[in-house]
Amino acid sequence: MSLPHPETDQITLPNVLAALGDDTRLAIIGCLARCDASGGLVCGQFSGLTSKTNLTYHVAKLREAGVINVRPEGTKRRVTLRRDDLDQRFPGFLDSVIATAIDLPVVETTMRELESATKPGSA
Amino acid sequence: MSLPHPETDQITLPNVLAALGDDTRLAIIGCLARCDASGGLVCGQFSGLTSKTNLTYHVAKLREAGVINVRPEGTKRRVTLRRDDLDQRFPGFLDSVIATAIDLPVVETTMRELESATKPGSA
């Protein structure tokens, strides 16, 4: 964990809601919801959503709010949902968000990334 | 319902999250969560939160996102949570938000309003 992440008990609802109240970031969460079981995703796999620079910005927002975990992996950054932490802090919240976010439309470029990510042996 | 409210199936998660991702609006929801059983609140009872003008703005945001219902009552506006609609659309979501929002600190002026609102015969 070389990047700063808030402790579980420092995650606040206002921050989480503000972080999720953005289309780009909600799309990131939707993608993660689909692929989290297969080890999460790396930043590059969100490339269909927006520019590389902008992605850095939005991923940082989600990380700082405590919604995701970002772990360096070589030159890449592996992104996962902080499911347990959020469940502990706001029971039922993440599940209800994911249930809807997972159905949000995804651009085709990103869709292909997700498909290859969920294939066995891709993590 | 003289003011425009979205139909239940037009309420979207991105809009709801964006509406709740603001401290003033989350405070309004917290107040409503305490008092909704006793018939909701009128705008004036949120006066401790911000200015009158600004309140109109935030209440409109919540109404347009489908989070609250606003019903004219003489010169007043009665505000209630759209519990059933939100539960139907995003099961578990509102409950998990309220469970936390109800514990958020409330300014004293507003606190007094809430106390008088929950007294029997005040609705």
Add this chain to the structure above:
DNA sequence: GCATTAGTTCAATATCCATTGAACAAGATA
């Protein structure tokens, strides 16, 4: 060592969003 890949930093801009005050409208009350 050199090029490639993956992501970051920084400064600039653009856009959106919250906040304010003055003037207004509508209903209640006398």
Add this chain to the structure above:
DNA sequence: TATCTTGTTCAATGGATATTGAACTAATGC
């Protein structure tokens, strides 16, 4: 009718937030 209460509208402002491109760093592979 005059006045008070409650909330709205509008235009203006300030501040935050998203987006961009250029230059950069760090790890990987040849």
